[in-house]
Structure formats: structure tokens, C-alpha cells
Amino acid sequence: MDEEAKRREEVININSPAPLNDDGNKDGELKKKITIKISNGDEELDKGTIAKPVAVGESESVHEVKQKTKRVATLDAFRGLTIVLMILVDDAGGAYPGIDHSPWNGCTLADFVMPFFLFIVGVAIALALKRIHKIKDAVKKIILRTMKLFFWGILLQGGYSHAPDDLVYGVNMKFIRWCGILQRIALVYCVVALIETFTTKLRPTTLASGQLSIFTAYKWQWFGGFVAFLIYMITTFTLYVPDWSFVDHFNADEPKKYTVICGMRGHLGPACNAVGYVDRQVWGVNHLYSQPVWRRLKACTFSSPRDGPFRYDAPNWCRAPFEPEGLLSSISAILSGTIGIHYGHVLIHFKGHSERLKQWVSMGFVLLIIAIILHFTDAIPLNKQLYSLSYVFFTAGAAGIIFSGFYILIDIWGLHTPFLFLEWIGMNAMLVFVMAAQGIFAAFVNGWYYENPRNSLVHWIEKHVFVNVWHSERVGTLLYVIFAEITFWGVVAGVLHKLGIYWKL
Template sequence: MADPGKMEEGLVHVEVVPDQECKDKHDGKVEKKEGGGNIDNEKEEKVEEHNLEQQPLVKQKTKRVATLDAFRGLTIVLMILVDDAGGAYARIDHSPWNGCTLADFVMPFFLFIVGVAIALAFKKIPMFKDAVKKISLRTLKLLFWGILLQGGYSHAPNDLSYGVDMKQIRWCGILQRIALAYFIVALIEILTIKRRPTVLEPGHLSIYAAYRWQWIGGFIAFVIYMVTTYSLYVPDWSFVVHGHNEATRYTVKCGMRGHLGPACNAVGYVDREVWGINHLYSSPVWQRLKACTDSYPSSGPFREDAPSWCRAPFEPEGLLSSILAILSGTIGIHYGHVLIHFKGHSERLKQWVSMALVLLIVAIILHFTDAIPINKQLYSFSYVCFTAGAAGIVFSAFYILIDVWGFRTPFLFLEWIGMNAMLIFVLGAQGILAAFVNGWYYESTDNTLVYWIQKHVFINVWHSERLGTLLYVIFAEIVFYGVLSGILHKLGIYWKL
């Protein structure tokens, strides 16, 4: 039985009927999932009161759900690809600073699909208190798993030791950012349920007016981010780098406002003040900049004349940047609202594509005029617009292929992965499965099945470490998890937190 909490989270599969909830009560029957039998009117009312918020009544699978899962699966595939092959192909890894690469689409794509899923999960809320409790528990679970997986306790997949010094624990991460965006966007959704229209007024912009409180929430996040980023004074700051036998202190000269470079931006300053510099990510991608290394755009040793900030920590999923990430979830929930209120394919696509194009145009203008560069590390407003616009185009394309044209079979692979996204995120993207396999080594920790397959089956065969690594990620990781997800789907098993 599917857990609606997973759909709210946006990382797992739930089957929902978009346009038809159940038969009229005068029929005295409710159709249960997977061929369930009939019940009488009295039992039906109890089921609706107690379970409706936990499991939407389902009549059959819908293509819309396949579109959601396929998009989610694509995001997971991109995450594995850029995480494990980005070292070999720096061009697909995160942009060192300004600009946008393949890896930079992963986080906003997650937030986009979280927003879409929230709109569907809270289409009806029979019990308000239960909905608040559900949102709170889901948020706490995401925070717990985020700190456990990315806080430093797990050193997977290469280091077989575990544990983290609490003076160095990383408080921020991917799941923590998703938790914050989910909590705020979902809370606004349920708090404004009484203001939610059942029928939209005529006009292309009526859906924006109908859900104005969601957009007001996104606008408040935007204002907080922009005001703080451009008005907060950033003083000089220092940090310590611990070597093998000594510790070296570096000082970064700032004393300015509104700076958008690596050294003196307000995003980094807020995280240093709130979390402490020892709790930030110690290997930021700006270390691949030309100013820091001659190996640009790949990682490499620091230049002798590299500025001091090249060695400093920086949190790419920090507090201030996560506040603007709420806007990515707000745009996603708008796409979910369109899915609910507009029944025709053309109506939905007009809404989706028009908004996506506007977002892309705004982002391109802001970036190329140097007003607000596209920057994932700062989670700039132009970055939000660009990635949300790209998400809208990809989502619309999937909808056309799967829902309109009925080409579902070619996307089953992505759909299966999307159904078990959290499982693959933990086992694959966080390297837990690879670490488990590496734990069974022969004589040396470098002599494991994972390393043997990567070296002898891929790298040595193709006589190229870069190509071998890419093929290993595609066939030994992505295809493997796709097959595993397909098996779990056939068995009716979906991994829950």
C-alpha cells in the first residue's frame, strides 16, 4: 500500500486519480486499490474520515503518475551520473562558480517535483491536524536522514570507517534543503485550503490569483534573500587549515556589501555566523576555478599564488540560499495546481510551457547583463528561474510523450527508479551499497569487487579511465538500480523511510 507521505516528499511513487475521486455516496460502494471488494455505507464513511488523508482512493493507474515518476527517476539518474562520473568529466560536474552545468539541475529538479507532489497530496485535507502532523514528521525524517548521510558520520563508499567529530559535523545538505522547502510550501498549502477555489475564473492568469498565498510565500522568500544578499555587510574573516603536522590560519579581506564572488558574499557569511565555519562543506567546487588551480575546470593542486579563500570551506546548501530554494518548490506546486484544475492536455501545456519560457527568458537576461549571474552555489534568483524553466520544459515534454502520445514503455526504466527514489538515493547516490560491497575485501581495501569490476571490466577493456568510468556508472550503477527498482515494482515493494 503506497504511503502518501512519500508522494508529499516528492521522492517516491504514489498512484493518484486526478479527476475522479470515487463513486457517489448514494451508490453505497467504494472501490478499493488492487481489486478490493465492496463495503457498506457506514464503513465507507469511517474509511473516508480515517484514511482518506493517508491513501487516496484509486481506481487505476494513470499516465499522469507515470510522468511524475519518470521525471523523478530522471533526476535520480542525473544525480548518480554527475556524482560518480563528474570527476572524470568536469564539464558535467557542478559549475565552479557562475554558469550552469548538468549537475546544477539536480537540486532544483528535486524541489520542483516536491512542489508538484505537494499539490496532489493535499488536494483534499479531511483532518487538518493530521496534515500538520504528517508534514512535521516528514520534515523531521528528512532532516534526520540528511544529517546522518551527509553530516559526516558515513564515509561511504571508499572509507570503511564511521563516525564524526561533533565539532566538524556538517549540518546542511541536500535532504535538509528539501526538508525546509517541503515544510514551508506544504504548510502554506494546507493553511490556505479554505481559500482554495473549486472552479477557476475565466482567464489565463486566474490560477495565479486563486493561489496567491502560495506566490506571496515565494515572494517573501525572494525578498528575504535579495535584501540580505545585497545589503548585509560582510567583514573580514579567517579560517584554519589543518595539515599533517601544523595548522595554518588564513585571512580573507572583505569589508563590503552586495558582493557576488566566492570570497565576500552574504550567503557564505550567514552560514559562517549561524553554523560556524567548522560545520561547512570543506571541499567547495570553487576550488576548481582558474584562480585556484591550473587544472581548471578539473580538480588539482592549488596554485602558488592562489588567493586564501580557495582553501576555505563553503556551504552550497546553506541557510540563506535554502530560503530562496523555497521559490523552486513554489513554482513546482503551481505546475501541480495546473494539473488539478485544467483537464485538457492543451490547456495544461499552454500554462506550463508559457511559464517555463518566461522564466528562461528572465534568467538569460539577468545572467548575460551581469545583473544577477546564474549561480548554483549562491542559489541566485536567475538560477532559480533558469532551472525552474528547464524543469517545466522537461516535465512538459515527458507529459506529451507519456500522457498525450502514450509512449509509456520507453520510460518505464525511469518510472521504476522514480518509484524507489529514496532507496536509490541512499544506496547509490550516497554510496552505501558500494561501501557494503567494499567491506568484503581481499588482503587490501583497494582489492574489492567494486574496484575490480570498474578496472578490469570497464577501464582496461576500453583503455581509457574517463570512458571506462562513465560506462561503469551507466551500466554498473544506473542500469543496476533500474533493474533492481523494476524487480521491487513487480513485487509491489516500495522503500519507505
């Protein structure tokens, strides 16, 4: 194990044979305090900070002397992997439908992105709130960050930004989209973090013996997840969905009104599910996502699984809007954050590598098995658009297994160099998300063109350096995404890391 791994081992693996308090340290003794800020670029371990254990809500009376800090590499690498997957599937998914979002039931590579984000947010919450000693300060920080996430979500995905191809901006408020990726993350973060904050004093100071002690110690977090599960399941299977109408403003020269016949309960198909009905009632049908992935179903287009023109006999709902990050499905998504925060609690309380891995891997496989049974028995199919229970379990289980693998490779075996690329991106995740995944930087470059907007540097590089060289639009597109986007932003993130520059929320 190299020196970097030894130093990280000293920080993360603080062995303590005595009973653990709620911070994972010996009662009555001085401790090495883990301090991790939730925002990108600030998840660090204070290697040399010495302080008495202080519960949330109590004042801190011991002077702290901060020394060199070390980041949690596994968190950064996992977050970086998620950002890379997002760029890959968003920009290469059109050329390779197999990695794009599943049109309805099923789970593809793209369908792992959102739950992976929520999982790592949960892990970070468990660690980050340990350093905030007053409930009032913690709540203020949580609410402020939630508002920032909502703001950026609406700005980037609400319709105001038309990046990267359209060199215009602005949104008709009649059609503004209120939901999106960052808005869902904001909701899950707010709920999970507030439960974590307000239940600090309700937790036992020591973990009891037994495999389930970690679950009972954080029963209020699981209770919150269970309430979200009940709300989602009861609404999904009991809410009556009547017939509904919409006006198609985007798929024809002239707006045209369509009606979808429903009049049923518990339907899990595209047309008459409760998830869509709740969003139509809360947000209004004009404020939902106008290009849902179900347009690629065989019932809608002969080009399936690719996007294409509608069939002449396509049902009316094929043209309808649908919100993949809607209200009811976001309530279900709280479970993803709850499972993530459990992994963070394990990291805090169990100091041995084998103990942590035993908890993480066993839970990951249990979740995967339950999900597979639910899906293949047709009880509850995997469905990202509905954020079904089987989808939550399957993606959370996969996240847990991958997170454990990263932990073994990086924090146990000390293989940091192969994952520096992902760590750099993970440390500046917000920057790469906005500039690369949302196409803001590409839009800026496209704004400088010669005679025609297609004659810009971005389009020239994609066409002449990649597509024409390989004589294949599919291969050229994939290589462009890998090298001109992912690799480029990985290098930029690495340079910014060396300069100590991070985009924080």
C-alpha cells in the same frame, strides 16, 4: 494509443465543463478523487474512488470504495531522471568536468539536479495534500516527514558516513555538517506544504476566467515565495560582510589559520558574499562543506576546471569551507518549490491536455528568458552555490519544459515502455538515492576485500571490466557509472516495483 495509455487518460483527464471547485471538480457533484501520497512509492491516482468534495479541515462522511490505482507516470519519470542525473554527475563528473558543478558562475548538467528535486517536490505537494482532509493531520504528516528528511540528511552527508571508499564511520562533532541535499529538500517541503495546508479555505471555490486566474486563486503560495525572494535579495545585497578568518584542518599536514579581507556589501564572488557570511554566523565555519567547488577555479588551481593542487599564489579563500546548501540559499530555493507547486495546481484545475501544456510551457519559456537576460547582462549571474534568482528561474524553466515533454510523451501519446526505467527509479527514489547516489551499497560490497581494501568486487569490476577493456579511465569510468550503477539500480528498482516494495518516508 495502447490500453495502458487509455486507462491513464481516464484517470488523469477527467473532463468537466462546469465551474471547478478548489479540487478541480464540478461543484455539487460526486467526483473521482485524486489521492497521491507525497512519499516515494505512493503517488497514485484512485481511479474508482467516489466521494463528495471535502475541504481540508472538514470531516469525511462518505464511504469510499477504492478500486485499482494508477500512478502519475510523469512524476515518477521526472524524479527518476533527476536521480539518474545525480548518479551520473557525482560519479562521472571527476572524469568529465564539463558535467560537474560549475566552479562558480554558470550552469552545468550537475547544477540542474537540486532544483529539479525541489520542482518535483512542489508538484507532488499540490497533489498529495488533496487527500488529507484535516489540517491537524496534514501538519502532523508534514512535520514528521520533514524530521525524517533532516535525520537522513545529517546521517548521509553530515560526516558520519564515509561511503563508498573509506571503510570507517563516525564524525567528529566539532566538524559535523548540518546542511545538505535532504536538509534543503526538508526545509522547502516544510514551508511550501504548510502554506498549502493553511491556505486551503482561503482559496476561491471556482477559477475565474482568464490566463492569470490560476495565479490569483493561489495567491498565498506566491506571496510566500515572494517573501522568500525579498528576504534573500535584501540580505544578499545589503548585508555588510566583514573580514573573516578560518583554520584549514584538511588541506595541509598541520592546521593553519587564514584571513579573508572583505569589508563590503552586495558582493557575488566566492570570498565575500552574504550567503557564506550568514552560514558562518549561524552554523560556524567548522560546520560548512570543506570541499567547495570553487577550488576548481583558475584562481585556485592550474588544473581548472578539474580539481587539483592549489596554486602557490592562490587566494586564502580557495582553502576555506563553504556551504552550497546553506540557510540563505535555501530560503531562495523555496521559490523552486513554489514554482513546482504551481505546476501541480495546473495539473489539478485544467483538465484538457492543451490547457495544461499552454500554462506549463509558456511559464517555462518566460522563466528561461528572464534568467538569460539577468545572466548575460551581469545583473544577477547564474550561480548554484548562491542559488541566485537567475539560477532559480533558469532551472525551474528547464524543469517545466522537460516535465511538459514527459507529459506529452507518456500521458498523451502513451509511450510508457521507453520510460519504464525512469519510472521504476522514480518510484523508489529514496532507495536509489541512499544506496547508489550516496554509495551505501558500494561501501557494503567494498567491505569484503582480499588482503587490501582496493581488492574488492566494486574496484575489480570498474578496473577490469570497464577501464582496462576500453584502455581509457575516462571512458571506463563513464561506462561503469552507466551500466554498473544506473542500469543496475534501474533493474533492482524494477524488480522491487514488481514485488510491490518501496522505501517510503
